[in-house]
Amino acid sequence: MNSYDVIIIGAGPAGMTAAIYAVRANMKVLMLDRLAPGGAIINTNEIENYTGQGVISGAELSIKMFEHTQLLGVEFDYKTVLEIEDRGEKKIVKCEEDGTEYEASAVILATGTVPRKLGVPGEDQFTGAGISWCAICDGAQFRGKDVVVIGGGNSAVEESIYLAGIVNKLTVVTLFDLTADPKACDKLRAMENVTVYPYQDILEFTGDTSLSGVKFKSTKEDGTERFVECDGVFEYIGLKPSSESFSELGVLDKFGCITVDGEMKTSVTGVFGAGDITAKRLRQVITACSDGAIAANTAAKYVESLRG
Template sequence: MSHYDVIIIGSGPAGLTASIYAARANMKVLLLDKLAPGGQMINTNEIENYTGYGAINGAELSIKMFDHTQSLGVEFDYKTVLSIEDKGETKVITCEEDDAVYHATAVILATGTVPRRLGIPGEEKFAGGGISWCAICDGAQYRGKDVVVIGGGNSAVEESIYLAGITNALTIVTLFDLTADPKACDRLCAMENVTIYPYQDVLEFTGEDKLTGVRFKSTKEDATERYVTCDGVFEYIGLQPTSKFFASLGILDKFGCIIVDDEMKTSVPGVFGAGDITAKKLRQVITACSDGAIAANSAAKYVESLRG
């Protein structure tokens, strides 16, 4: 049974950065993830707001970050974590593969969130290549083009205001009406290139080699079906925190996000959070990296405090 100073669960930008800082603090580190390193970055065609890179492919940035961890000797393993038990100064991590069990003095949870998806034809095909979940990340490539936004909540409306300022035409398709802050809704509705279709079910994303449009129909009695051509789609129908397997630790808010302080500490000594899984307002690659650095620094100090 292996014991580590710090085990980091999740290898997105928060987890990767945390592993770099923990390794440089002379911690024995293990990085676990059931998927390839990079997290949501892998699904982003182009990142244009990460300091030092004018524009970089998400998968390429993921590889660069992972290579950095490997240059420092960080252990990485593909594992699906099933549970975390708090045994005081030892945390027990149980994994699905090979019934693996690891012990750690400190754990950094950087499991991130996953966008809710519609689960309709064409969505998987164009995910990351026509369909995106981050206008700040990917919006610039649709400057002067036609875009569809799915959703009517705060994120959808705020991102739509940004997109409407750079696109040719913006169409909003939402299951209900706009439910965001009234002032934001008023601002969006006043923009001349915006068309809103409330009370609609999205049926399909169309296209062969590239996305060409969205098919949807009214939820009203007439069930009118419509089709809008577009160059890109942004989905904002909510986020799902990846936190079920450690819910028993009692560190989550009502939405399933980790509650942390400014040092990324949770209410459980030796357990830290970082990145999109934490309760926060801005979820970006650069803020995730910042969280990871802070969490690793705090975890290293915690480990050292127990060594006496």
């Protein structure tokens, strides 16, 4: 069994920053992720608030971060983690691929989040065939067509602005009002091909062999029902933590997020959390990086304490 000082599960901004700090602390580090390094930011068209970068695409920032880890010699492997077994001073990370197992003194959990779904009729039928959760990935196929975006938060508004620049007509449907950054909301509302329907509840996605439209209903007293024809739908209704593999560790809150203290320690000695998977109020690239740096620093000190 391969043994490491620190194993980092997740290669998003939190995980990659943790890897950089851990290896610079003279730790033997392994970073694991089942997908390409970068996490959710790979699918972000533009990032404007990462200090020192100005405007940069999520994919470009991901590449820069990963190249930094490789420059420092961080080991990386594509693995799907199934379970972490706590054996006191040693943690066993069990992976799906070939039953691979790794041993580490400290583990940093940085697996991030995945998009939530509505769970309404037609959603499963048209998933990947009209309904998407990634405008950067799939937006181009709807160029010049009519599209609906569901959601009113930062992701919904930012991706709506991007989509409005390439589609014919964009309809934004949200359960509340637009709650994103006010400047972004103003920019979206000012676009001529955009219509916003606040305070609406999605009822159904319609269509036979292909998506034809969205039915929704006002949450106000009148309960007005509407139907908007469209060729594609992009959902941005929030995120859920990717924490299923850690459910037996006893480090999750009722929402499935990892509970950590100010040093990114969980309730299990030698297990740390970082990034969007942790219970926190602000989920941004820069805060994920901050979490990763703190987690790695705390983990390295813990490993050093075991060495005596």
